[in-house]
Amino acid sequence: MEYFDIMSQACKDVALPFNEDTYNKFSQYKDMIKVWNEKINLTAIVDDEQIFKKHFIDCIKIFKFSPLKQAKNVIDIGTGAGFPGIPIKIMKQELNLILLDSLNKRINFLNEVVSKINLNNVETIHGRAEDFSRQPKYREQVDVAVSRAVANLAVLSELCIPYVKVGGYFVAMKGPSVDDEIKDGKRAISILGGKIDDIIKINIEDSDLDHNLVIIKKVKETPKAYPRKAGTASKKPLK
Template sequence: MYFDVMNQSTEALGLSFDRSQYEQFMKYKDLLKEWNEKINLTAITDDEDIISKHFIDSIQAFKFSELKKAKTVIDVGTGAGFPGLPIKIIQKDVKLTLLDSLNKRLNFLKAVTQELGISDVEFIHSRAEDGSRIQSLRDTFDVAVSRAVANLTLLTELCLPYVKVGGYFIALKGPAVEEEIEDARYAIRVLGGKIHEIIEVHIEGTDLKHNLVVIQKVKSTPQMYPRSSSAIKKSLITSR
């Protein structure tokens, strides 16, 4: 019953969408609701809201057209798999890495990918600041994505080290990001990035408005970053 709205959304993004992908999303929805009764995955449990606020919202990342060319994507702090797994369902040939600090969330995501018949997904159980110290993960990915609820300065320190030079970090942020972006500019530069684009996103049929903050990695992140979790908690990277 939600095929038309999902098809309309993907079509607007210039993406192909078929019944098999739709069935994968519906299985994903059902598993999310089933597992949510056992472990805390989402406060959003209404079918229609899951479709709009999780699935359609996640694939809005494709508004940044370079994502369509990405071969490797890491979702940092993936939680219940957003936005990484919807990106993978749409773009089947991307190699996806899902990183989260809670193993029970990764167990859920492993069950989802198995049930949906999705392959070429790697699961990393790690805090974001520790994962990018793993040599095989640092400076590796075409694109890092994150929908984590965190300050942009903090998110950039956690996510940009995973991205290879020339790649991008896409932060899925709320409607009011101007001040946050201004506050983050110094840190973004220190971490080897630059603001590439800010894309406003509106989900049709809802009052939801978001922004994609796209940061391009223009040089390697200094080895001292990301800092330890205790150092990060004490202070953000700032020029002041």
Template sequence: MEYNIINYNVLKEACNDIGVEFTDEIFEKFDLYKDLLKEWNEKVNLTAILDDEEIFKKHFVDSIKIFNFKPLMEAKTLIDIGTGGGFPGIPIKIIKSDIKVTLLDSLNKRITVLNDVVSKLKLKDVELVHGRAEEYLNEKKLRDSFDIVTSRAVANLTTLCELCIPYVKVGGYFVSLKGPNAEEELDQSRNAIGTLGGKFVKIIPIKIEDSELHHNLVIIKKVKESEKKYPRKWKQITGKPIK
């Protein structure tokens, strides 16, 4: 098989950076994932990024940089809230095949796409869920149940904390993939983090190979169970954020 050398090298360098063995099989899965995204994007709005190299850098590499947070390698269960085109949940699964991943999204069309992606990439132990984060938690009794909860650029950090922290088991982590304004968002969400049973651990700066992009991982540890009243209904979460 003939590979695009630029995308191949970018992914290889990223895997080296996170301490993961890079293989041709890994690249082939990401390359097929890229093709499926572009194909499906003609029918369902998944991404505004359609250039092959940009997909690799801004979606795939950005997602797998979460492995700079080393405890992720020990995790057995993960839920990706507002997964969209499958980021970062599917890239995490490609890199760490033994983790059970749940992909949650409020738009059923995207879940249909991800079903096709998961099937064609031959990924096992991936659950796809159409639902809203603030409702699905109580419907399926998933409170305090996941080792890792992830969310990437879905909403501001205060809102994300209320949606995500209740899913995390005590001793587990909420990892929010954020842009350059992570520090500012963190300052505005510190009370929410504590109220929801979390404790801020650190921000891990992320560098995307061969680009000027600078992103951040905001790491929050769950130190006590979230009160049953959280998460509230969406209008309350956004209209009266936890101060």
């Protein structure tokens, strides 16, 4: 229970309850990250304290965007080791979660996490974001799309916004310097049917880390031409 208090403090900051059962799920998740990280590259962060702060608490802070608490379904694009999707699901177990990643080894890891810590209503998808958002089952179907991927905002927007229903949101988790990305991405966001609604600064307890949540509201349907075929968004970002 070494990190229970700091996790509890972080949850209090976003007005969410936290208990021993929730903490145990995060602890199991942390242990699995460390075991699997020896087989496949999940994260460069392997110290327990840093996993709790730089991964778990950082992801929990996405609830600073309070409409996420009312979301019924969420997709995490380029989820990697499950960030921020798995922490979101642990904190709000009633929502339906889709985890999408292009590497099947990571999907295998996520399937084991979902099974071991008893998370229901989680769908894992192995594939490219550009391919699945063209399918009627997924296109403009989710309340909130989230991503902590490293691509710039223009690229991420083309990958994520097509999944969001009109009136829903795309939340991009970004580092401290987002001004240039926002300036460069504004036109792409508009083309794709979104508008920047808010930028929420977040900080991590007991650390000097500070990040931003870029909140993009879906205000109109994404034109059928988008997303372009796989790989195009990163090679030729919309400007």
